[in-house]
Amino acid sequence: xxxxxxxxxxxxxxxxxxxxxxxxxxxxxxxxxxxILPMTGGQASTGKQIENAIKLYMQQKGDTVAGKKVExxxxxxxxxxxxxxxxxxxxxxxxxxxxxAGFGVTPAxxxxxxxxxxxxxxxxxxxxxxxxxxxxxxxxxRTSFTLAQSSTIIADWAVKNGIKKVATLTSDYAPGNDxxxxxxxxxxxxxxxxxxxxxxxLANPDFAPFLQRxxxxxxxxxxxxxxxxxxxxxxxxxxxxxLDKAGIKxxxxxxxxxxxxxxxxxxxxxxxxxxxxxxAAHPSQMNKDFVAAYKKAFGNRPGFMAVSGYDxxxxxxxxxxxxxxxxxxxxxxEAMKGQKWESPRGPISIDPETRDIVQNIYxxxxxxxxxxxxxxxxxxxxxxxxxxxxxx
Amino acid sequence: MTSILTNLxxxxxxxxxxxxxxxxxxxxxxxxxxxxxxxxxxxxxxxYVCMVLVxxxxxxxxxxxxxxxxxxxxxxxALERTLYRHLxxxxxxxxxxxxxxxxxxxxxxxxxxxxxxxxxINLPAALQGQFDVFGVGIGRYRLMIIVICGLLTIGLQMxxxxxxxxxxxxxxxxxxxxxxxxxxxxxxxFAFTFAFGCGLAGLGGALSAEILGLDPYFPLKFMIxxxxxxxxxxxxxxxxxxxxxxxxxxxxVAGKYYVPKMGPFVIYTMMIVILIWRPNGLFGRTAAx
Numbered sequence: 001x002x003x004x005x006x007x008x009x010x011x012x013x014x015x016x017x018x019x020x021x022x023x024x025x026x027x028x029x030x031x032x033x034x035x036i037l038p039m040t041g042g043q044a045s046t047g048k049q050i051e052n053a054i055k056l057y058m059q060q061k062g063d064t065v066a067g068k069k070v071e072x073x074x075x076x077x078x079x080x081x082x083x084x085x086x087x088x089x090x091x092x093x094x095x096x097x098x099x100x101a102g103f104g105v106t107p108a109x110x111x112x113x114x115x116x117x118x119x120x121x122x123x124x125x126x127x128x129x130x131x132x133x134x135x136x137x138x139x140x141x142r143t144s145f146t147l148a149q150s151s152t153i154i155a156d157w158a159v160k161n162g163i164k165k166v167a168t169l170t171s172d173y174a175p176g177n178d179x180x181x182x183x184x185x186x187x188x189x190x191x192x193x194x195x196x197x198x199x200x201x202l203a204n205p206d207f208a209p210f211l212q213r214x215x216x217x218x219x220x221x222x223x224x225x226x227x228x229x230x231x232x233x234x235x236x237x238x239x240x241x242x243l244d245k246a247g248i249k250x251x252x253x254x255x256x257x258x259x260x261x262x263x264x265x266x267x268x269x270x271x272x273x274x275x276x277x278x279x280a281a282h283p284s285q286m287n288k289d290f291v292a293a294y295k296k297a298f299g300n301r302p303g304f305m306a307v308s309g310y311d312x313x314x315x316x317x318x319x320x321x322x323x324x325x326x327x328x329x330x331x332x333x334e335a336m337k338g339q340k341w342e343s344p345r346g347p348i349s350i351d352p353e354t355r356d357i358v359q360n361i362y363x364x365x366x367x368x369x370x371x372x373x374x375x376x377x378x379x380x381x382x383x384x385x386x387x388x389x390x391x392x
Numbered sequence: 393m394t395s396i397l398t399n400l401x402x403x404x405x406x407x408x409x410x411x412x413x414x415x416x417x418x419x420x421x422x423x424x425x426x427x428x429x430x431x432x433x434x435x436x437x438x439x440y441v442c443m444v445l446v447x448x449x450x451x452x453x454x455x456x457x458x459x460x461x462x463x464x465x466x467x468x469x470a471l472e473r474t475l476y477r478h479l480x481x482x483x484x485x486x487x488x489x490x491x492x493x494x495x496x497x498x499x500x501x502x503x504x505x506x507x508x509x510x511x512x513i514n515l516p517a518a519l520q521g522q523f524d525v526f527g528v529g530i531g532r533y534r535l536m537i538i539v540i541c542g543l544l545t546i547g548l549q550m551x552x553x554x555x556x557x558x559x560x561x562x563x564x565x566x567x568x569x570x571x572x573x574x575x576x577x578x579x580x581x582f583a584f585t586f587a588f589g590c591g592l593a594g595l596g597g598a599l600s601a602e603i604l605g606l607d608p609y610f611p612l613k614f615m616i617x618x619x620x621x622x623x624x625x626x627x628x629x630x631x632x633x634x635x636x637x638x639x640x641x642x643x644x645v646a647g648k649y650y651v652p653k654m655g656p657f658v659i660y661t662m663m664i665v666i667l668i669w670r671p672n673g674l675f676g677r678t679a680a681x
Contacts, residue, residue: 040500040503040508041508042609044503198652199653201656208402208603209648209649209652210648210652212399212402212649216395229510230510233510233604240520240521240533241531242521260509261510266512266520
């Protein structure tokens with residue numbers, strides 16, 4: 001059985017290679033972007049938003065840049081790192097892509113890192129948010145965010161705004177722990193006190209007992225990080241238990257009030273203060289146009305994942321412009337370093353040293369605008385680098 | 393003291409919810425001896441039906457609940473007549489493979505139609521929030537769950553123990569050949585029972601959306617809980633899974649409150665301890681069939 005399948009796989013590989021050899025003419029004028037996203041599974045909304053945003057960008061800006069046609073090859077990894085690796089291998093070896101991009105979760109981005117290094121092609125991370133990612137390969141560049149960026153900012157804001165005692169509730173996995181540690185570090189340094197610390201399992205969304213514990217600890221606020229999707233459950237149960245009436249605020253990175261889900265959460269979410277990179281209510285003209293175009297094309301408002309994808313494809317376009325269509329991976333990654341542009345989220349740039357994103361982090365409060373719930377920005381921390389790295 | 397009672401209340405509500413979700417499985421698994429791992433898919437169907445009726449068509453929540461039951465039961469009976477009945481006599485492995493396949497298909501289908509993001513059912517204001525009884529926080533929604541599920545349990549027990557249909561079902565389960573010899577239409581009894589189990593799952597799905605969340609992965613996420621309830625409770629009666637659900641619900645909530653660091657493992661630890669003590673479940677029949 002085993003030998004037979006290896007044989008047929010080899011045969012298939014040879015056949016594909018042969019096919020590629022027969023039709024090389026077009027390859028010269030095409031730039032291929034291998035997009036690896038979770039299109040199924042629990043993270044599918046991330047994949048869908050990024051795919052939509054890239055489609056939108058290419059509709060607006062055309063699919064040729066520097067005389068080359070840009071072709072997107074989408075693969076679904078369902079956020080499973082093994083599948084990410086296989087998909088990246090296929091894209092690099094068979095499809096001969098010039099970029100790999102996407103990556104919904106940290107383990108997926110890490111799984112592809114050695115392949116990017118070996119193949120010397122840029123890996124554009126459009127979602128995954130732990131600090132270590134860009135350090136795993138000199139070819140990785142990120143257009144999303146790191147959890148350190150938003151978690152430290154909200155900690156600083158809380159200290160300055162009379163929040164002294166905080167209980168934390170974070171999901172027990174790498175990004176949750178990143179969020180917790182970076183928050184605690186800045187919050188306690190500023191004189192705050194963490195009175196209760198609860199890590200919730202990823203699988204069980206009934207927050208009742210944890211919330212009861214929070215309520216009994218009587219903190220000024222709860223710091224929350226749960227993966228996008230569980231935010232709604234959390235906020236509903238927070239209100240059900242009357243924590244809002246007990247005067248306990250919710251603060252955290254913006255994942256808990258993701259634009260994708262915000263409207264479903266009900267009025268209990270009003271007044272929640274979060275720090276994040278993007279809100280659909282960001283008041284720039286560019287963002288208004290972006291939100292309108294996205295809504296028109298896909299029927300709902302874009303979230304922070306969509307804007308990360310939009311910026312990711314923009315970075316690829318700009319790098320190609322700078323190299324005049326040269327697809328050498330090393331030249332492309334050099335071209336990406338230090339890029340600066342205006343995004344729907346505000347001014348952003350790529351740190352030439354860490355290849356990570358530098359962006360404004362906004363403090364926002366959930367408010368009702370025209371009958372819909374929005375994260376309305378009221379304070380800005382400009383050009384925030386990833387503190388996970390600069391602290392070293 | 394009040395926090396103990398609040399936790400107890402939450403635990404009972406959680407347990408009741410588990411029971412309604414899982415008792416249909418107890419019926420198919422225990423009474424009909426059929427391994428139906430697609431049980432959660434029927435629960436999800438009920439949840440989505442309720443969501444569409446309430447959120448998109450503006451039905452009142454309480455009017456949508458019976459429809460969630462009926463639609464899941466209808467899907468159940470259609471599948472039972474066309475697919476399931478061919479597998480009654482097959483091995484458990486065949487049943488597992490078939491039903492798990494069905495589960496994956498339901499996940500993909502709902503993902504395709506509704507999208508993968510989590511949905512919520514718009515609840516009437518009367519069901520939101522908590523009120524205090526001598527300092528004990530009583531969640532309105534959770535109280536409703538306890539009332540509905542409590543009534544259902546009593547009704548179910550009455551049907552099984554006191555009615556003609558109950559005795560026919562028990563006869564059909566114990567010895568299908570003798571039962572059909574006595575003039576009981578065994579396939580019909582099974583089909584009806586199966587549909588009823590699916591209906592209960594659908595109702596459970598609609599009720600649980602608020603607490604557990606509703607997305608296309610519901611059947612996979614909660615399969616383990618259904619199975620734990622049925623294994624711990626034993627599958628020969630309704631009282632077994634009922635008490636098991638309560639025990640697990642209270643244990644789970646208490647574990648997460650008092651020892652949050654190891655909270656999620658409490659439910660598994662309880663299962664292991666109970667199964668070591670009573671391998672057939674709390675109320676399992678000692679004699680194998």
